[in-house]
Amino acid sequence: MSRSFTTLxxxxxxxxxxxxxxxxxxxLKNTADSSKSIPDTLxxxxxxxxxxxxxxxxxxxxxxxxxxxxQRLGDIRRNISPLQKDFKAAGNKIETKSxxxxxxxxxxxQARLADLTTQLMKDNNELQRMSQQVVDLSSDSLLxxxxxxxxxxxxxxxxxxxxxxxxxxxGKLTGSNLSQVSQMLADVSALSIVxxxxxxxxxxxxxxxxxxxxxxxxxxxxxxPLTGSTDESLGYLVKSSYQGQQQxxxxxxxxxxxxxxxxxxxxxxxxIWVHTNFNNSRRPSVKQKIGELKFEYLKPxxxxxxxxxxxxxxxxxxxxxxxxxxxxIQLLLLLVMTIHLRRTLPGPELRYWLLLIGxxxxxxxxxxxxxxxxxxxxxxxxxxxxxxxLGILIYRKVKVRQFSKRYVRTVIIILVxxxxxxxxxxxxxxxxxxxxxxxxxxxxLTQLIGLAVFVQVMxxxxxxxxxxxxxxxxxxxxxxxxxxxxxxxxxxxxxSVILWVMVFLINLNLTGGLSGLLEQILSxxxxxxxxxxxMGNILFFVAIVYISNKLQKHVPLLFGEESITFNxxxxxxxxxxxxxRLIIIIIGVLLAVxxxxxxxxxxxxxxxxxxxxxxxxxxxxxxxxxxxxxxxxEKPFRIGDYVELADKKGKVQDIGIRSSKLLTPQGxxxxxxxxxxxxxxxxxxxxxxxxxxxxxxxxxxxxxxxELIYKTINEEVQATGNTMKNLPPxxxxxSIAADNIEFKVLVWVTNIYVEAGFKSDLLKRLLLRFRExxxxxx
Numbered sequence: 001m002s003r004s005f006t007t008l009x010x011x012x013x014x015x016x017x018x019x020x021x022x023x024x025x026x027x028l029k030n031t032a033d034s035s036k037s038i039p040d041t042l043x044x045x046x047x048x049x050x051x052x053x054x055x056x057x058x059x060x061x062x063x064x065x066x067x068x069x070x071q072r073l074g075d076i077r078r079n080i081s082p083l084q085k086d087f088k089a090a091g092n093k094i095e096t097k098s099x100x101x102x103x104x105x106x107x108x109x110q111a112r113l114a115d116l117t118t119q120l121m122k123d124n125n126e127l128q129r130m131s132q133q134v135v136d137l138s139s140d141s142l143l144x145x146x147x148x149x150x151x152x153x154x155x156x157x158x159x160x161x162x163x164x165x166x167x168x169x170x171g172k173l174t175g176s177n178l179s180q181v182s183q184m185l186a187d188v189s190a191l192s193i194v195x196x197x198x199x200x201x202x203x204x205x206x207x208x209x210x211x212x213x214x215x216x217x218x219x220x221x222x223x224x225p226l227t228g229s230t231d232e233s234l235g236y237l238v239k240s241s242y243q244g245q246q247q248x249x250x251x252x253x254x255x256x257x258x259x260x261x262x263x264x265x266x267x268x269x270x271x272i273w274v275h276t277n278f279n280n281s282r283r284p285s286v287k288q289k290i291g292e293l294k295f296e297y298l299k300p301x302x303x304x305x306x307x308x309x310x311x312x313x314x315x316x317x318x319x320x321x322x323x324x325x326x327x328x329i330q331l332l333l334l335l336v337m338t339i340h341l342r343r344t345l346p347g348p349e350l351r352y353w354l355l356l357i358g359x360x361x362x363x364x365x366x367x368x369x370x371x372x373x374x375x376x377x378x379x380x381x382x383x384x385x386x387x388x389x390l391g392i393l394i395y396r397k398v399k400v401r402q403f404s405k406r407y408v409r410t411v412i413i414i415l416v417x418x419x420x421x422x423x424x425x426x427x428x429x430x431x432x433x434x435x436x437x438x439x440x441x442x443x444x445l446t447q448l449i450g451l452a453v454f455v456q457v458m459x460x461x462x463x464x465x466x467x468x469x470x471x472x473x474x475x476x477x478x479x480x481x482x483x484x485x486x487x488x489x490x491x492x493x494x495x496s497v498i499l500w501v502m503v504f505l506i507n508l509n510l511t512g513g514l515s516g517l518l519e520q521i522l523s524x525x526x527x528x529x530x531x532x533x534x535m536g537n538i539l540f541f542v543a544i545v546y547i548s549n550k551l552q553k554h555v556p557l558l559f560g561e562e563s564i565t566f567n568x569x570x571x572x573x574x575x576x577x578x579x580x581r582l583i584i585i586i587i588g589v590l591l592a593v594x595x596x597x598x599x600x601x602x603x604x605x606x607x608x609x610x611x612x613x614x615x616x617x618x619x620x621x622x623x624x625x626x627x628x629x630x631x632x633x634e635k636p637f638r639i640g641d642y643v644e645l646a647d648k649k650g651k652v653q654d655i656g657i658r659s660s661k662l663l664t665p666q667g668x669x670x671x672x673x674x675x676x677x678x679x680x681x682x683x684x685x686x687x688x689x690x691x692x693x694x695x696x697x698x699x700x701x702x703x704x705x706x707e708l709i710y711k712t713i714n715e716e717v718q719a720t721g722n723t724m725k726n727l728p729p730x731x732x733x734x735s736i737a738a739d740n741i742e743f744k745v746l747v748w749v750t751n752i753y754v755e756a757g758f759k760s761d762l763l764k765r766l767l768l769r770f771r772e773x774x775x776x777x778x
Contacts (some may be wrong), residue, residue, distance in 0.1 A: 049137050049163050050508045056130045056170045064123050066180050069116060073184065076109050077191060079251050083198055100205050100509050101248040101322040106199045108255060113192045120185045127178040134171040138164070219426045221381075224374040227760040242769035248322055267310035270461070277464045291465045296344050297453065298460040304340040305457045311336065312454040315502050319515070323439070323507050327364055330443050330503075333450045334360065341453070356446070359386055363442055369437040380434070381426055384419040387442055391416040391439075394445075403452060403493060411448045411500070415441040440507040447503055451496040455489070462488050533597055540595035548588025552581040577639070578632045578655040585657065620675065621658070627674035628657040636677075637684045642752050644683040645672065690751040691724050696759060699740045708773065709743065716765040717747055722758050724748035740778040 083102050278300040280286060281293055299307055311333040315321065321329075334357050345353060366380050395412045418441030425434035466484065505511045522536035555577050632655070637643050639653045643662070648670050650662035660677060662670040685692055700709060710731055717729045730746040749758045771778055 036308055046159055046163065049167070052133055052137060053163070053166050053170050056174060059126065059130065060170070060173045060279065061179060064177055064181060065182065066177075069120070069184060072112065072116065073187060073191065076112055076195075079105055080109055080191070080195060080198065084194070087198065087201055098248070099202055100511075101252070102198070102202050103206065104320055104322075105248065106195055107249055108196045110192070110199065113188055113195060116188050117185070120188060124178070124181050124183050124185055127174055127181060131171065131174050131178055134167055134174060138167050138171070159185040220429050221374070221377060224377060229622065249324055249328075252322055252325060254320055256321075263310055263314050263317045266313060267306045269387070270309050270457050271302055271306040274298060274305065274461050274464065275300065277461075277468055280468055281464070285466065286471050289471045293464065293467070295460040295464070296455045297340070298464065302457075302461075304336055305461075307336045308333065308340065308450070308457055312499065314451055315499055315506065319502055319506070319511055321506060324508065326503055326506050327439065327443065330450070331361065331444050332448055336448060337453055338391075356390070359383065359390070360442055360446055363387075363438060366761070367439060374739055377426055378429070380438070381423055384434075384438055387438075387445075388416050388419045391445070400582065403448075403455070403496070407493070407497070408448065411444055415445045417441075418444075424731060436508065440504060443507055444500065444504055447500055448451070451500060455492045455496060458492055459485070459489060486575075537595060541592045544588055544592040545596055548584055548592070552584040552588075555584065578628070578657070582629065582632060582657060620673070623675040624658045624673045627678040628655070628659075630678060631655060631660075631674055636682060637687060641687060642685040644685065645677065645680050648672065649683075685752050691727075691748050692752045692755065693746055693748050694755045694759060696747070696762065697734060697742060698747045698763075699737075699742045699778035700770070701778060702737070702739050702741050704741070704775045706741075709775065712769050712773065713743075713745055716762060716769060717745070720758060720762050720765060722750045722754040724750065 064577065083105065086098070086102075105388050278293075281290060309745075311329055314329055315326065318325075328648075338357060341353070342350065363383050365384055366376070373459060391412045395409060395416075418437040421756050422434040422437040422441070425431070425437065462485070502511070505514060523534055524541065525532055525534060527533075631637075637652055639652050639655060643649065643652060646663075648662060648664070650664035650670060653661040653663045653669065656674075659671050662672060665672060714729065723729075727748040732744045732746070734742040734744040745762075747758070747762070749755055767777070
């Protein structure tokens with residue numbers, strides 16, 4: 001036993017302290033730990049790879065709109081291709097109006113290419129990231145099976161092989177998409193270079209267009225050849241002239257539908273508005289009041305009138321339109337007006353009208369057919385002479401009642417002057433300028449006529465609305481009809497002037513330059529001390545303040561409140577109008593300050609200075625303003641109440657922010673600051689009740705029968721109207737003298753506005769009764 005114990009102890013000491021045995025134990029322990037950590041890391045890698053593959057496949061499955069983007073790129077290429085050919089063929093002889101249209105096309109193409117580039121760069125970066133992720137996962141040693149791997153790793157062999165295959169498939173699909181996106185990015189970059197080059201050429205030629213236009217293009221008229229330098233026919237010249245503009249026109253029509261839709265919606269709204277009003281006017285109750293409606297320019301189904309509105313307002317929504325587009329719009333407008341007015345115009349005027357349309361069409365075709373030969377230039381000059389004669393004839397005889405005589409004569413003078421200039425330009429070989437001036441002058445005349453019809457159509461529609469609104473107690477029943485007509489005609493005249501000027505500038509190819517100049521003026525940063533601003537900010541500030549002021553003045557009309565008159569009726573109104581006015585003013589001021597672009601720190605300085613100004617000399621203004629706000633919420637009186645303040649009394653006509661208005665019985669309007677109304681002793685006769693107690697005194701003979709007097713007064717008070725039946729009159733003896741008795745009669749009348757009439761009527765009745773009863777009045 002002792003021997004066995006000694007042997008075991010010796011073995012224990014050897015295994016514990018001997019270095020080789022200790023090393024062997026550590027090796028076995030590390031092997032066990034390694035066998036445990038390898039599967040954990042491998043599982044994490046497998047999960048990470050599966051998540052990455054799912055993400056990559058999802059992104060590739062979603063797609064990158066390659067086909068749609070290629071189609072967009074193809075559209076841009078097709079838009080630019082004719083421009084390349086034109087620059088290559090014409091060199092530096094492209095017309096200014098074509099250059100303006102080219103500039104518009106290239107500007108839009110650059111914007112669309114920039115958008116494509118941004119999208120493709122984003123997709124390219126994403127595909128490169130996914131491709132690199134596939135490469136990193138494929139080269140990971142933990143996801144690779146080899147003969148040297150231990151047994152536990154080989155247990156995941158099937159999963160690792162599946163991941164390997166899925167990574168290869170994802171890599172192929174990602175590489176294919178990356179290749180397509182990269183190729184398309186290269187195509188977009190190449191097309192962007194072409195577009196930038198064409199834009200530079202266009203800008204360069206536009207800078208030189210003024211010198212080129214003033215330069216001699218063709219020979220002088222007296223040196224012009226009988227036949228042109230080419231033997232093309234008239235039809236071929238017209239076709240070739242408009243073929244170059246066809247692509248521009250097609251591009252413009254296809255690319256500006258968003259703006260055109262707005263004009264179309266306005267025309268549709270106009271049609272529905274007029275058609276609905278005509279249907280409402282046929283109701284027996286309404287027809288009996290307004291009678292038969294007869295409008296020369298408006299029909300129950302206003303299809304042509306709506307087209308006239310649409311064609312007239314189109315330039316307002318498409319200021320960048322090419323001149324050919326405006327020419328076609330004006331031609332369509334003339335044709336629509338011809339159909340619309342064929343039964344309105346008398347026979348001679350209709351013939352002149354058709355002659356004007358024919359001359360206009362001949363001018364447009366002639367502009368396309370004019371070349372360097374003598375005969376076309378002479379014919380073109382003949383058209384100019386005809387329009388000069390027509391302008392002089394219109395200047396003398398024709399009157400356009402929709403516009404002032406000064407406006408009409410200005411347009412006709414411009415027509416004559418531009419045609420005279422066109423003849424001179426043609427005479428001295430400046431054919432392009434002759435075409436531009438001729439078209440501009442004639443379109444100015446046709447547009448004047450079109451705008452006159454447009455104004456009359458709108459005025460007829462407004463007249464129809466006024467009549468219906470008056471019958472239905474609508475908004476127009478609360479305003480002056482004559483003022484509404486005059487203001488509407490003035491507003492339409494201003495709109496017509498704006499439209500006329502816009503078309504005039506488009507035909508002269510000046511819209512681009514003027515809009516650029518205006519944009520530069522409005523957006524240029526300016527400074528006043530440490531404050532920085534732009535003219536655009538100031539313009540917005542003034543516009544918002546002006547609109548807010550106009551809107552708050554007309555708020556009562558929107559809420560059905562009529563102007564107050566001093567009559568018998570008493571219809572007090574609440575102060576919601578004043579409250580809404582206050583809200584509009586506050587919102588307007590806040591929007592105006594925001595639009596001004598003034599920083600808040602600068603605004604704080606201004607408010608501080610304003611506070612000093614208030615402390616020095618603006619106390620009364622602020623006092624009245626704050627008092628107005630208190631009056632709105634406290635409501636000591638309402639619009640329509642009869643109030644008395646010191647020596648002023650009358651009906652409240654308006655409650656403003658700074659002051660209020662009283663309408664006195666004499667008809668005068670008294671403006672009282674709100675501070676006086678709030679701080680003074682204000683008497684409101686109609687705040688709770690409309691009825692008031694009135695007093696009459698008179699003296700009768702002391703010999704008269706008092707009971708008879710009481711009976712007579714009671715009878716006459718009851719017989720007189722405007723008294724409160726449930727409140728009997730009070731008849732009092734006020735004083736007694738040797739030969740007379742003074743009576744006081746207190747009567748409740750329905751409202752203060754009938755008090756004077758009631759007194760007069762009652763005294764008249766009493767006078768007649770006392771005479772009948774032989775009661776002497778002292």
